[in-house]
Amino acid sequence: MPVYSQQVMDHFMNPRNVGEIENPDGIGEEGNPVCGDMMTFYIKVKDNRLEDVKFKTFGCGAAIAVSSMVSEMAKGKTLEEALKITPKIVAEELGGLPKNKFHCSNLGAQALTRAIKDYLGKKKAGGDK
């Protein structure tokens, strides 16, 4: 077993917010199967806040735990606050990640950022939400 913190094990065994959102306001994908981890984030936005955040992740224990933690941290935050979530903060919240997992598995914050930017881009273009 890789040396994972209790928090990582908890989020891996009981991941929060797994799933997809129908008609999401934004989608963000990150990673590729060569490095091993891929994650997709779905967001629902209301009054500039993340009303709902869901994810699907293909990857190791760390990748799943990171996604779960990011979803939990982001939910309810304003977009500006959510954009401030960085891989470093996520790793700290998880009680640290093994060194070799820090970069390849810690993509949740980037995927969330992409989902938010997807939303902002659509809003700018269409203004339908």
Add this chain to the structure above:
Amino acid sequence: MGDSTITKVYLDNAATTPLLPEVLEAMLPYFGEAFGNPSCLHDWGDRAREAIDAARDQVAQLIGAAPEEIMFTGSGTESNNLAIKGLALAQQNKGKHVVTSAIEHFSVLHSARTLEKWGFELTEVPVDRYGVVDPEDVRRSIRKDTVLVSVMHANSEVGTIEPIAEIARVTREKGVVFHTDAVATAGTIPVDVRELGVDSLSLAGNQFYGPKGVGALWVRKGVRLIPLLDGGVQEGGRRAGTENVPGIVGLGKAAELAARHMVTRIEHVNHLRDRLLIELPARVERMVVTGHTEHRLPGNASFCVEFIEGESVLMMLNSRGIAVTSGSACTSKALKASHVLLAMGLPHELAQGSILFSVGIANTDEEIDYVVDAMPSIVDRLRQMSPLYSKFTRTSKGGKHAGL
């Protein structure tokens, strides 16, 4: 069925096998009162020397070799390092080209790459999608300056057994020294160095219920080898250093027991392995067997599970007390997918789903029941989280609708 008393199932015998109590018992005196140095010419030395001589006979018998051709080392890795570097360096005046397969253990591959740094050239022959080396590819790769060919007897990750005797016919015809890494086979299936026709062969104690920290290298009489460790004249001057007497005694005892019980062990382990190979893909869709179906190590049940990643499967199984291993990138410290699976042509996504169950002599039918029952829900759970699986179900459902 579904025996609720099972809490722990060890199915990682390819990583290491448990030490048999008889082997431990044989070793114990040499940690204690029989502590002598085998090089010494008194009673203490005699007792230790007699013990390693007896172990040398036991190991020689296991592989059909002469005892004086056996060198004890610190591991299978050391045996492979000594063979690859030692056999190549001994012949460097003749040529500086070595040949290995693409799926060798890192102790062979990385030794060969070290030789490259020392001015040798290396050719890695490919394998087919079952992991089999074609002896004709070996023939084509041999040049005038080729001094060494090394192809493993079997690959422990996917279980494929290589056509060593056929490759040996090629190397003999070409007059090239042939080493085989038999760490996965010696003590597990019949290994006879004369029948295989090789010049050098390595094995390790912890692969057949002996201790860790001890291996052996057999080199056919008359084949030159440059030692890696200089010092005293232990092991015929080819491996200096005071011998690991308890370890060597344990290796000898394990070899004796392996030879005696080989047929019944193979029968038992193959039965359980076949159950995994048949029952798991029947219970879990898109779980495919890797490696060769016939030319396969006893005990090896290796798979790739589509749409999920091996480390997370391993962790889920571990949470249910089941020990397995994976060749996924995430599982390896170097974060690279198994070079064996990639050499067999598996795409990265599929290699990421690698899971290896390796059965040993202590496993039972009840344990296999437990594992076969645990696996579907674990895979299902991880697939529910997987974006690759949702893409797959969307497209396959869409396809079905279109068809209706």
